[in-house]
Amino acid sequence: MATGWKRWAGIGMWAALAGTAGAQGLRPDVMASVGGRYAVDCARADSPRMVVEARQMRIEQGNQRLTVGNLDAAFSYFGNSPPPEFRVALLGQVQGRHELTALVNADGKGQYIQLDGDPTVVANLGALGRAQFRHCNEAANQQAVAELNAAKAAEAAARAPVKPGTARHPSELIRDPAFKPLYLKALGPLAARAPWLAEMHGPATDLTQQRIDGVDYTVAAHCMPHDCRDNSAVVLYDPRQGRVYGLMNQRDKMIAFGSPPAPVMSQLLLIWRSQWRSSGK
Secondary structure, three states: OOOHHHHHHHOOOOOOOOOOOOOOOOOOHHHHHEEEEEOOOOOOOOOOOOEEEOOOOOEEEOOEEEEEEEEEEEOOOOOOOOOOEEEEEEEEEEEOEEEEEEEHHHHEEEEEEEEEEEHHHHHHHHHHHOOOOOOHHHHHHHHHHHHHHHHHHHHHHHHHHHOOOOOOOHHHHHHOOOHHHHHHHHHHHHHOOOOOHOOOOOEEEEEEEEEOOOOOEEEEEEEEEOOOOEEEEEEEEEEOOOOEEEEEOOEEEEEOOOOOOOHHHHHHHHHHHHHHHHHHH
């Protein structure tokens, strides 16, 4: 541990960076949530600690200090699929050029930070580069636990089955136990090749009803997140006869699934064009 800290001290890594030009800093609401003192052991005054301020964070042990400036918050650090424990990533720089990230997470005990970023900086922090710094503010910990539990409850509700025939959106239809097995069977190998399609995950419109060749179908339209232009689909579901037909566009290649008969196929094309190629989509 000491070897790494001495090495950084020798090249001026410990210089304070609070006044670094261009530092954006954390918004007041972010500071209210994640700012303050963290420690490996909050009950010990001599424990290694981390202090998160608006424009910098400090990693301290005894009389040694590593200051990380140019601080900013990234709530989308993991994109659309963050780990359930993730709250926010605090992005900063050591000496204005070595990237260091503090990942603020939550568990059943509260809020904690783990470090990531420039391998050289993390390695030279020794054991502290791998340590968990627990938040020493009990109120903030209680809030973090409450928000984590609420997020888990919402996630569980989003996965819960819905009563057949009650779905109003593709994200609900895929949780209809009468529809899902028929849909996955119709997809066949496409389910593994296009997870967004199998999961009906991504932008979508509300379900509609349409009568085609004497049959009443539920119509679903959805697309790949961030790529609706090149990856989109429409689905027809006949709950009475237990049939599912669909059409997927993959980079201008049309792929039918469920073996739709000719009259249905022509309607699938019309529906797809109206959903995904009208008004400049």
